[in-house]
Amino acid sequence: MILRWSLWNSSVIIIFFIVNRFVCAELLHKCDIEENNEFNDTEIGITISPIMTSNMIREIGIYWNNSNFRYGDNLILFKYHPCENQSQKLFTFTPQVSHGFKKTGKKADFIPTAQLTFDDQCLYYYATWVRDNVIKKMTCLSTHPNWMNKRKKTLGHLKMRDIFIPGTHDSAAYAKFKDPKNDNIVEKYTITQDEDILGQLIYGARYLDIRVGRYPNDEQMYWGNHGFVKIIPLQVIINDVKKFLKNTNEIVIFDVQEFPQGFQTLHDHHHLIDYLEREFADYLLERPVHVWKTTLDEIWSTGKRLIIGYDNSSIVLTRTSVWPYVEQQWGDVRTIGNLYKHLNKIEMHAATGDHSYLANQFSKPRAAMAELTPTFFDVISNWLGGLRKMADRVDINITEWYNSKWHNTANIVAVDFIKATGIINTAIKWNDERAARH
Numbered sequence: 001m002i003l004r005w006s007l008w009n010s011s012v013i014i015i016f017f018i019v020n021r022f023v024c025a026e027l028l029h030k031c032d033i034e035e036n037n038e039f040n041d042t043e044i045g046i047t048i049s050p051i052m053t054s055n056m057i058r059e060i061g062i063y064w065n066n067s068n069f070r071y072g073d074n075l076i077l078f079k080y081h082p083c084e085n086q087s088q089k090l091f092t093f094t095p096q097v098s099h100g101f102k103k104t105g106k107k108a109d110f111i112p113t114a115q116l117t118f119d120d121q122c123l124y125y126y127a128t129w130v131r132d133n134v135i136k137k138m139t140c141l142s143t144h145p146n147w148m149n150k151r152k153k154t155l156g157h158l159k160m161r162d163i164f165i166p167g168t169h170d171s172a173a174y175a176k177f178k179d180p181k182n183d184n185i186v187e188k189y190t191i192t193q194d195e196d197i198l199g200q201l202i203y204g205a206r207y208l209d210i211r212v213g214r215y216p217n218d219e220q221m222y223w224g225n226h227g228f229v230k231i232i233p234l235q236v237i238i239n240d241v242k243k244f245l246k247n248t249n250e251i252v253i254f255d256v257q258e259f260p261q262g263f264q265t266l267h268d269h270h271h272l273i274d275y276l277e278r279e280f281a282d283y284l285l286e287r288p289v290h291v292w293k294t295t296l297d298e299i300w301s302t303g304k305r306l307i308i309g310y311d312n313s314s315i316v317l318t319r320t321s322v323w324p325y326v327e328q329q330w331g332d333v334r335t336i337g338n339l340y341k342h343l344n345k346i347e348m349h350a351a352t353g354d355h356s357y358l359a360n361q362f363s364k365p366r367a368a369m370a371e372l373t374p375t376f377f378d379v380i381s382n383w384l385g386g387l388r389k390m391a392d393r394v395d396i397n398i399t400e401w402y403n404s405k406w407h408n409t410a411n412i413v414a415v416d417f418i419k420a421t422g423i424i425n426t427a428i429k430w431n432d433e434r435a436a437r438h
């Protein structure tokens with residue numbers, strides 16, 4: 001019985017394979033796909049640059065790492081799946097080295113959040129490794145709205161401290177629609193993301209770094225701020241988080257890290273927490289006895305999946321709805337070399353498992369803040385060109401470093417303009433490796 005079933009099964013697969021090959025080949029020669037083990041370790045990823053100029057926006061980049069690299073191999077970028085009717089070759093490139101990064105000079109379409117769903121999607125663009133006119137490996141610009149829940153069986157026994165979590169720095173300081181012509185000096189130094197909160201979560205971020213401004217005389221009392229600049233009403237951010245939690249089974253850290261405006265008394269904090277408690281009543285997880293030592297499975301078993309971190313210990317002592325905030329590890333650096341040194345130091349420190357180290361004491365997660373920080377003078381002089389240029393300078397390297405050096409120690413990694421990095425794919429990949437080892 002088993003034998004017959006498997007024979008039947010494999011012939012179906014073979015027929016399907018032949019038909020599939022035939023249909024693709026029939027339509028377009030470019031759709032010769034033959035993914036095999038030889039290329040299973042090959043990495044390819046697609047990035048979207050935050051840089052805006054009068055003639056370029058959302059420039060697509062491709063990074064690769066192929067130990068099986070051969071001269072004459074090509075990287076080809078397609079719009080639409082290469083087997084689809086309307087598929088177009090946008091860009092072809094012949095790599096000269098086994099790993100690297102290449103900007104393509106091609107603009108990605110603007111993708112409104114309304115087009116993003118709660119299932120994995122390939123968003124139009126496909127990067128392929130091509131040898132002898134055959135596609136050996138293919139990846140797409142993808143969303144990951146369920147990456148944690150999909151790994152419930154393998155990651156469930158771990159703590160938030162033990163997994164690799166992609167995050168956004170200053171998550172509420174986003175501008176999803178942007179006209180390059182109107183990028184003034186304030187926006188140049190306040191906007192850190194180009195996806196709204198729902199977009200960030202659907203792409204795969206699970207750590208949100210939230211700074212709240214309090215404006216008692218405004219119609220909207222609470223705002224998501226960057227420093228003293230108010231960017232987005234907190235209610236909009238809350239609505240996005242709720243929508244995401246309602247439609248998925250993911251765990252999200254909403255880390256209220258700073259209070260740059262309007263918080264004078266403890267009463268002000270209690271008022272904000274009352275508001276968060278009301279809004280998130282269906283989702284927020286009361287701080288458990290073992291706090292950050294709680295495993296993902298234990299979190300899931302409560303049915304509540306939102307963790308609110310709060311950066312005021314007097315408040316945390318008196319309110320059980322909030323958790324001690326995540327330890328953000330800042331380098332305050334302005335060059336890529338110094339960013340490397342900072343990240344290398346904290347990841348090496350984590351590798352030694354030194355328990356006197358503050359961040360490990362309570363199994364509190366730590367967030368490697370992987371971005372450059374301008375000084376006041378840099379902003380005034382615009383010497384660094386703005387946060388978009390600063391992110392573009394380092395985002396691809398961060399991915400490369402975390403892929404090749406710090407994948408065993410990484411916890412939360414919080415970046416600017418997350419689509420310009422490959423940190424989400426990198427985190428997911430290495431979580432799978434960690435799970436396999438545990």
Ligand SMILES: *[C@@H]1O[C@H](CO)[C@@H](O)[C@H](O)[C@H]1NC(C)=O
Nearest residue numbers: 036037038039040041042433
């Ligand atoms: C890739 O293929 C090789 C050889 O078949 C195998 O040993 C290895 O485990 C595979 N790696 C992955 C990530 O699947």
Ligand SMILES: *[C@@H]1O[C@H](CO)[C@@H](O)[C@H](O)[C@H]1NC(C)=O
Nearest residue numbers: 023027080083084085086087
């Ligand atoms: C393929 O393209 C043709 C012409 O552009 C169009 O009429 C047809 O519907 C397309 N087929 C599919 C499956 O998209």
Ligand SMILES: *[C@@H]1O[C@H](CO)[C@@H](O)[C@H](O)[C@H]1NC(C)=O
Nearest residue numbers: 100101336337340396397400
């Ligand atoms: C950053 O990445 C780029 C592209 O891969 C590479 O050319 C450059 O050398 C890297 N810089 C550092 C400091 O690692």
Ligand SMILES: *[C@@H]1O[C@H](CO)[C@@H](O)[C@H](O)[C@H]1NC(C)=O
Nearest residue numbers: 263264265266311312313314
């Ligand atoms: C908590 O907030 C109050 C009011 O803003 C402030 O006075 C106090 O220093 C804060 N405590 C901590 C530990 O941050």
Ligand SMILES: *[C@@H]1O[C@H](CO)[C@@H](O)[C@H](O)[C@H]1NC(C)=O
Nearest residue numbers: 041065066067099400403404
């Ligand atoms: C490239 O992949 C190899 C083998 O999989 C790995 O050892 C190396 O660290 C990777 N390099 C980068 C820059 O990702």
